Each structure stands twice: as structure tokens, then as C-alpha cells.
Amino acid sequence: MRALVMTAPSQGPDRTEVRDVAAPRPGAGEVTIDVAHAGINFIDVMARRGDTGYASWPFAPGKEVAGTVREVGAGVTSLAAGQRVAALLPGAGGLAEVAVAPAALTVPVPDEVPSAVAAAAPLMLATALLLLTDAARFAPGETVLVHSASGGVGGAVAQLVPALGGGRLVGTVGRADKIPAALKSGYDAAVAREGDLAEAVRAATGDGVDVVLDPLGTALLDADLEVINPSGRVVLFGNAGGGQAAALPGLDRLRAGNVAIGGFSISALAVTAPERVAVALRRVLGLVAEGRLDVPVTEIGSLAEAPAAHQLLADGRGTGKYVARIIAADS
Ligand SMILES: NC(=O)c1ccc[n+]([C@@H]2O[C@H](COP(=O)([O-])OP(=O)(O)OC[C@H]3O[C@@H](n4cnc5c(N)ncnc54)[C@H](OP(=O)(O)O)[C@@H]3O)[C@@H](O)[C@H]2O)c1
Known part of the structure; x- marks a missing residue:
């Protein structure tokens, strides 16, 4: 699969590349997700510039995704392959064709919510x-x-x-x-x-x-x-x-x-009280589905364009929310 990889700390996009890597498999309590869209966040930039505690190298950025469940790990009964979901990824790696997420931080996406908007829900x-x-x-x-x-x-x-x-x-x-x-x-x-x-x-x-x-x-x-x-x-x-x-x-x-x-x-709450993050994620997706929350996003067309979006945020030139399309959107 293709994934965005940051090879070393940098203030610019020069050390970020799209690589072919092995697709992850889910461990116990985890799912893998075929990623349709992934959110771009300032935390990716903090990792890229080498802020303490945000990355180990090489680093695969991306903390929030929307897509479909590809495979469920041992003990996961609440989710099934093919289901539309959004997930927060404590270990990052969301700017990739396949991501791995704890089932506890993965929630179903209502039909009314477009994938690009769902990808902005788990973190933002x-x-x-x-x-x-x-x-x-x-x-x-x-x-x-x-x-x-x-x-x-x-x-x-x-x-x-x-x-x-x-x-x-x-x-x-x-x-x-x-x-x-x-x-x-x-x-x-x-x-x-x-x-x-x-x-x-x-x-x-x-x-x-x-x-x-x-x-x-x-x-x-x-x-x-x-x-x-x-x-x-x-x-x-x-x-x-x-x-x-x-x-x-x-x-x-x-x-x-x-x-x-x-x-x-x-990120800390996802470790200490993941159920509170999941409740919040369900609630914001519900508000979008009911038409009570309108979330404009700027969609960028591919993984290869993500480093430029990271640079916009790094320079303080971004406005609003950027979401990368990874594979053909499911809605
Ligand atoms: N604690 C959490 O759980 C959590 C979760 C998500 C995000 N965050 C934080 O929330 C903030 C917003 O995140 P976001 O992903 O939505 O990003 P964003 O607001 O789209 O972009 C980051 C913004 O930070 C401001 N900024 C201030 N000093 C900066 C500097 N030295 N370099 C670059 N930008 C600087 C800029 O806006 P202005 O110039 O207008 O100030 C810039 O546009 C970030 O600081 C992020 O780390 C925290």
C-alpha cells in the first residue's frame, strides 16, 4: 500500500514522501481501515518539525481517518468488515491507504455524513x-x-x-x-x-x-x-x-x-478514557447527520499533495480544515 512517510525532522516538506509499505494487520482489539479520507492536522506539523514526544523516525503521520473496515482483530465484536467508520489513531499512520485503529476509538459513520467530513471528526x-x-x-x-x-x-x-x-x-x-x-x-x-x-x-x-x-x-x-x-x-x-x-x-x-x-x-484522553472520545465522536457525527453541524472542508486530491498542505499549516497560512482523499470517496 502507499503511505506518507516523514523520514527525519524538518521545517519543510523535503523529508516527506509517499512510499510503498506493507499494509498493517489488526492486533487484538484493533481494526484495519481502507482509508477513503484522512484529516490533515497541526499535530502532523509538530511531529514533522521534531517537537519532543510527537514522532519516532521514520514517522507515518495522520491521526484521523474515515473509510471502511477492512479486517477486525481478535475480540472485536462491535464492528464488521465493510462497515463505514471514522477513527482516531493514537499511533498515527492515517495518511495511508490502510490504517490500524483501536476498535474503542472507531465508530460507525451515519449514511448522511460524507466521507470527507467524517475524516475531520475524530480529531478536529x-x-x-x-x-x-x-x-x-x-x-x-x-x-x-x-x-x-x-x-x-x-x-x-x-x-x-x-x-x-x-x-x-x-x-x-x-x-x-x-x-x-x-x-x-x-x-x-x-x-x-x-x-x-x-x-x-x-x-x-x-x-x-x-x-x-x-x-x-x-x-x-x-x-x-x-x-x-x-x-x-x-x-x-x-x-x-x-x-x-x-x-x-x-x-x-x-x-x-x-x-x-x-x-x-x-491524545491523552484516548489512552485514559477512550470511551469519552468515542462518545464525543458519535455525537459530532450525529450532529452532522442531523444537519445541525455544517463542517466545510477543503479536500486535497491525493497523498502526494499532503506535504504542501502540511506546509500551509506550518507557515500559519492555512484557513479552515484540510482533508486528503486517499482512495475513491465512498460518498
Ligand atoms: N490538545 C489537543 O487535543 C489538540 C487537538 C487538536 C488540535 N490541537 C491544537 O489546536 C491547534 C489548532 O490545530 P489545527 O490542526 O486545527 O491547526 P490550524 O489551526 O489549522 O493551524 C495551526 C495554527 O496555529 C497558529 N500558530 C500559532 N503559532 C504558530 C507557529 N509558530 N507556527 C505555525 N502556526 C502557528 C496559526 O494560526 P494563527 O496564526 O491564526 O494563530 C496556524 O494557522 C494546534 O495548536 C493544535 O496543536 C490540540
């Missing part, structure tokens, strides 16, 4: 849902601030807030030319991260915010704490800039602000 949509519901305990009517608002997860949060009862959405983006993309994906206001961010957010909200979803390490944590309302929740869920995160603020500051700072990692 499930993360956006779990950030809002589990990590931030979002309540309808609250104001949510999201950094990197015009990207994949940022856009998915904007789509999900209305489906969860509605609230005011404020996004930040790295460059002013991404503001229109954030507004198009559903943000009520979007600001570029330049100058006094806290002041810009306050001007945009007219008040503070109740929830902050922050994938930028600790770089903006001071600004997050400046704009958060009492009883607010800041969720740190990434480290896009790389490098060492700073120490978190002390107890006095948290008490004075009546604020909670939490962390979120879907």
Missing part, C-alpha cells in the same frame, strides 16, 4: 466538542474567546457553539488577513494578535469572556487572565509555537480572579 470535531463540554464546561449564552480562530479546530468551535445552545464568539488570528476567514466560520468578532490583545478583546466583547480556548502554549496566558470574567475557565490545549511553556500563575492570582486554568489533550 471531537476535540472542539470536548474542549467546550468536558474541559471548559461551556454553558449556553457564555462568551468564548478562541485563539487561532481561522484554523481547523478554531472553525469547528465556531460551528459547535450554536449547536450547544449559542453564545458570543470572539477569535484571535495571527495575521489580519485571516480575520475574514474567522468571521466567515461564525465568529462574532475577530482580532489580529498585535498590540494590546486584552484591550482589543475587551473592545470586541464590550466586557470580558467566560471561556478561553488557547492552543498557544502559555504565550498569551497573561492576556487570557486579563480578559476572563469571574468563574471563567481557561483551557490550554496546544503549543503551536513550540518551545518550553512558562510556569503557570500562582494560587493567589487564581483566587483573586476566581478563575480556573485547565489542560486538554485528546
Whole structure:
């Protein structure tokens, strides 16, 4: 089978190639999937650039897929060959014609959900849902601030807030030319991260915010704490800039602000509580099937085009969600 392989750490696409490799077979509790579409994610870029803990070399990227079950491993009774599924892949390897996934993180795809959209569900949509519901305990009517608002997860949060009862959405983006993309994906206001961010957010909200979803390490944590309302929740869920995160603020500051700072990692949750990831995945696919969640994706035509899409994300030039077509789409 053909698979995308990163041969060594790199800031560019030069060490990423399509290779012929042996197709995986499922172990106990696993399934293999004939991949129709695979999501492209920033975590692929973090692995490619050599961030600690994201890859061993050579590395096969791709954390989310949609396709059909090819083979089930020993002990798997909930899934059958030929079934349309979407899966989160803790070990990556999804940008390939065949992927292997734990059955616990593989769920059926409703007929109404196109394969390209289903491939954006296991990592991107499930993360956006779990950030809002589990990590931030979002309540309808609250104001949510999201950094990197015009990207994949940022856009998915904007789509999900209305489906969860509605609230005011404020996004930040790295460059002013991404503001229109954030507004198009559903943000009520979007600001570029330049100058006094806290002041810009306050001007945009007219008040503070109740929830902050922050994938930028600790770089903006001071600004997050400046704009958060009492009883607010800041969720740190990434480290896009790389490098060492700073120490978190002390107890006095948290008490004075009546604020909670939490962390979120879907990869960790897939290990510690896979059933919660599967429940979230079923829920987002259900919302899409019911027409309550509209997920625009940009489809790229082949595995060979994935390195260029990774580069768009690496350069901060991507907007929205990119999904690679691996084999002829089943819908
Ligand atoms: N914890 C989890 O479980 C989890 C799951 C999924 C994704 N994530 C995180 O969520 C974020 C969004 O992921 P995504 O896949 O949807 O990607 P994305 O938002 O489509 O692309 C990444 C964005 O990160 C921003 N960025 C900030 N500093 C950057 C830098 N030094 N280099 C490149 N980009 C930088 C850029 O947007 P701006 O310039 O507008 O800021 C860029 O567009 C990522 O940080 C990712 O690691 C975390």
C-alpha cells in the first residue's frame, strides 16, 4: 500500500514522501481501515518539525481517518468488515491507504455524513466538542474567546457553539488577513494578535469572556487572565509555537480572579478514557447527520499533495480544515 512517510525532522516538506509499505494487520482489539479520507492536522506539523514526544523516525503521520473496515482483530465484536467508520489513531499512520485503529476509538459513520467530513471528526470535531463540554464546561449564552480562530479546530468551535445552545464568539488570528476567514466560520468578532490583545478583546466583547480556548502554549496566558470574567475557565490545549511553556500563575492570582486554568489533550484522553472520545465522536457525527453541524472542508486530491498542505499549516497560512482523499470517496 502507499503511505506518507516523514523520514527525519524538518521545517519543510523535503523529508516527506509517499512510499510503498506493507499494509498493517489488526492486533487484538484493533481494526484495519481502507482509508477513503484522512484529516490533515497541526499535530502532523509538530511531529514533522521534531517537537519532543510527537514522532519516532521514520514517522507515518495522520491521526484521523474515515473509510471502511477492512479486517477486525481478535475480540472485536462491535464492528464488521465493510462497515463505514471514522477513527482516531493514537499511533498515527492515517495518511495511508490502510490504517490500524483501536476498535474503542472507531465508530460507525451515519449514511448522511460524507466521507470527507467524517475524516475531520475524530480529531478536529471531537476535540472542539470536548474542549467546550468536558474541559471548559461551556454553558449556553457564555462568551468564548478562541485563539487561532481561522484554523481547523478554531472553525469547528465556531460551528459547535450554536449547536450547544449559542453564545458570543470572539477569535484571535495571527495575521489580519485571516480575520475574514474567522468571521466567515461564525465568529462574532475577530482580532489580529498585535498590540494590546486584552484591550482589543475587551473592545470586541464590550466586557470580558467566560471561556478561553488557547492552543498557544502559555504565550498569551497573561492576556487570557486579563480578559476572563469571574468563574471563567481557561483551557490550554496546544503549543503551536513550540518551545518550553512558562510556569503557570500562582494560587493567589487564581483566587483573586476566581478563575480556573485547565489542560486538554485528546491524545491523552484516548489512552485514559477512550470511551469519552468515542462518545464525543458519535455525537459530532450525529450532529452532522442531523444537519445541525455544517463542517466545510477543503479536500486535497491525493497523498502526494499532503506535504504542501502540511506546509500551509506550518507557515500559519492555512484557513479552515484540510482533508486528503486517499482512495475513491465512498460518498
Ligand atoms: N490538545 C489537543 O487535543 C489538540 C487537538 C487538536 C488540535 N490541537 C491544537 O489546536 C491547534 C489548532 O490545530 P489545527 O490542526 O486545527 O491547526 P490550524 O489551526 O489549522 O493551524 C495551526 C495554527 O496555529 C497558529 N500558530 C500559532 N503559532 C504558530 C507557529 N509558530 N507556527 C505555525 N502556526 C502557528 C496559526 O494560526 P494563527 O496564526 O491564526 O494563530 C496556524 O494557522 C494546534 O495548536 C493544535 O496543536 C490540540
